[in-house]
Amino acid sequence: MKNSRRRFLQIAGVSALGLGAKPVLDAFASESAHGPGYHLAKGEDAMDARQWAMVIDTRKLQTAEDLEPIIEACNKIHNVPTGIKNKNHEIKWIWEAHYHNAFTDKAGQFTSEEVEHRPFLLLCNHCENPPCVRACPTKATFKNDNGIVMMDFHRCIGCRFCMAACPFGARSFNFRDPRPFIEEENKAFPTRMKGVVEKCNFCAERLAVGKMPACVEASNGAIAFGDLYDEHSEVRELLKENYTIRRKQTLGTEPSVYYIV
Amino acid sequence: MKDKNKIFAGLAIFIVVVTLPFWFNLGKAAPAPELELTAKAKAAKTCVMPTEFMTANHMQLLDVWRHNVVRGGERMFVNDDGKLYDMSLSNTCLDCHSNKEKFCDRCHDYASVRPYCWDCHIDNPKGE
Amino acid sequence: MLELAVKGNKWYWGWLVVLLGVIGAGFGLYLMQLKLGLGITGMSRDVSWGFYIANFTYLVGVAAGGVMVVLPYYLHDYKAYGKITILGEFLAIAAIVMCLLFILVDLGQPMRAFNVLIYPTPNSVLFYDAIVLNGYLFLNLVIGWNVLEAERNGVHYQGWLKPLIYISIPWAVSIHTVTAYLYCGLPGRHFWLTAILAPRFLASAFAAGPALLILLCLFIRRFTNFDPGKEQIQALAKTVAYAICLNVFFFLCEVFVAFYSNIPGHTTHLKYLFAGLHGHGALVPWMWAAMIMGFTAIVMLLVPRWRARHGLLGIACVLVFGCTWIDKGLGMMAGGFIPNPLHEVTEYAPTGIEIMITIGIYALGAFLLTVFYKTAVGVKLEVETE
Helix, strand or coil: CCCHHHHHHHHHHHHHHHHHHHHHHHHHHCCCCCCCCEEEECCCCCCCCCCEEEEEEHHHCCCHHHHHHHHHHHHHHCCCCCCCCCHHHCCCCEEEECHHHHCCCCCCCCCCHHHHHCCEEEECCCCCCCHHHHHCCCCCEEECCCCCEEECCCCCCCCCHHHHHCCCCCCEECCCCCHHHCCCCCCCCCCCCCCCEECCCCCHHHHCCCCCCHHHHHCCCCEEEEECCCCCCHHHHHHHHCCEECCCHHHCCCCCEEEEC | CCCHHHHHHHHHHHHHHHCHHHHHCCCCCCCCCCCCCCHHHHHHCCCCCCHHHHHHHHHHHHHHHHHHHHHHCCCEEEECCCCEEECCHHHHHHHHCCCHHHCHHHHHHHCCCCCHHHHCCCCCCCCC | CHHHHHCCCHHHHHHHHHHHHHHHHHHHHHHHHHHHCHHHCCCCCCCCCCHHHHHHHHHHHHHHCCHHHHHHHHHHCCHHHHHCHHHHHHHHHHHHHHHHHHHHHHCCCHHHCCHHHHCCCCCCHHHHHHHHHHHHHHHHHHHHHHHHHHHHCCCCCCCCHHHHHHHHHHHHHHHHHHHHHHHHCCCCCCCCCCCCHHHHHHHHHHHHHHHHHHHHHHHHHHHCCCCCCHHHHHHHHHHHHHHHHHHHHHHHHHHHHHHHHCCHHHHHHHHHHHCCECCECCCHHHHHHHHHHHHHHHHHHHCHHHHHCHHHHHHHHHHHHHHHHHHHHHHHHHHHHCCCCCCCCCCCCCCHHHHHHHHHHHHHHHHHHHHHHHHHHHHHHHHHHC
16 A cells, blocks of 8 residues: 555544544534523513613703713722723723714814813713624624623623724723722622723613613613613603704714713 | 663653652542531522532533523523522622632632632622 | 754854743743733723734735735746745745734733634624634645645645645735725724725735845845845845835825815824824824835835845835834824724823733744744755755
């Protein structure tokens, strides 16, 4: 037989590959979670929507002090590390900005004095057509059934492609371990670890037990929250009666956060 | 063979090194881990699933939980006895098993396993 | 064949030991980065990609540049390049390995890197990037190694290599196109959101890759007994000349579009890079240096008398390398992220640790390149003296 040793090694290699394939495929097959002796369900109080959306009435939030309790509410219940002094590493889920920074396509030289001095609340827009979800290579950020753009911190590899993709600067990366910088720990909600991206999650964990997002509750009526596709929801009523603007509308991402100016 | 001595010397060193785990720890077997349950855990008598299941499969169960809570949006766990639980490591598991060092860590240290869950899920939610 | 790489003089071994030292230092600092997090780099919430990804982008170009040798030889029978295709392929391997390492050190959770394969996401360009980069590495390894071995044994390379070689040509174009697509499909980054980004990347790649190859050939010519050949080096030089002209032309097209339309979204990034914005202008000297280097290189490369002189050619290639590295590396990253989507300016500069880890990775690439080239040159000399 010609080249018998080479032939032997070829056959051995292919056999090893073949023998190794089944256990590998088995391991992947057992991914599905059909449990012996249990089943899963949604909580009875869970709130559902086709697309959760927010309408922020900025006329009711005229000063930075008005925004403080809203931002604090979110930071507290989500263990957002507000103690980071280095601006480069800051983590922001909801924060305030000037009109010219919030609405870069609308800002001009001559704005009404009121709007010029009014602070604006910025957060993840939970776009209907989110470029960050398109970019994520592992589906660690994904759009759930209720239209919320979620983060799966267990899966995130920290590549920060989503941060490059977001046109609104809504995402933050944990450049270091956030725990030492959490000022008041909320034990009912996990922290994050270094190396993952995070952002506002529309309080998905509160919606699941029938509560409104923390910022909505703390806003004293300035922020309305509801299903964009439910004609009778509060957000739709507000959108019918008021002229609203959204950030960077021309990009086509369809943000779900509307601002009454 | 010219290099007979070098080869045998090398072979001897290799055999010693490769069997190190077996003879180095002779007579020094670590005792099996003893777990301490909190009062709340003892009162509950059984976990969300039967104890043998939990001992062998709690990692897979936690995997199922995290997948379904985060990605599936389902948070209710109903076991065979019909009891309902919120699928949460921090709020359900650690509610009863709030003594991580005397419970979780015992087996994990023995098996030299370091789950990264604790990087995020606060390990002493009740502060006890 | 690797036994050819363990026979060398004291300079060869000294060089390898120095490289190993640098690699070790870089690795040690990377362990520190693993422990403390990416906060030890200069990256920020606003500039979330920095030196690592900049070098990755640049080196994908260098790897793709190898096709400028493969294409004429295998597709158009330009026999002269037969002498140096292996050098191009080995350069591509070293470059791709460095690319993959740069991605790895940039990840916040590198132990989860396999998630990209376990959870394939066809709508993500990063997914395709992972595939094409690894595919190109595999192709070059298999092709390069087998062709070199066949040459050593005095036989024609195996038939099954031909389709792989043919595939590697469009594949080389694809690796850099996909890398460009990482950037040019993001709606929020107006500096990158241009159709000409992929062509610009490719032009810059076809300038940088062959330029580096020329420098390596000149080095081999000087310090070993193998002569890659005057004709080959001149052909490469012409490639570099045209490619760098195209690259600069594409850039000037961008400048025209931005400043004639005068749309702020387009102009602010170029203004930041070349004139500074809101008092921040750390990159201004770098960008102008790149421009001067580029134009000087074009002049030196376009005049045939100067191009033929190896001393001047070497300098021109260094200028090309520098110009494209600044433009594609520093300029691309900073220009894309600054100003941020809220029109705020957060400047970026790599920290010392970041630079050291980068040098460590370059050292690893240099190590691979040294070993590969020693092998290739060894085989060529063996065959020549037969």
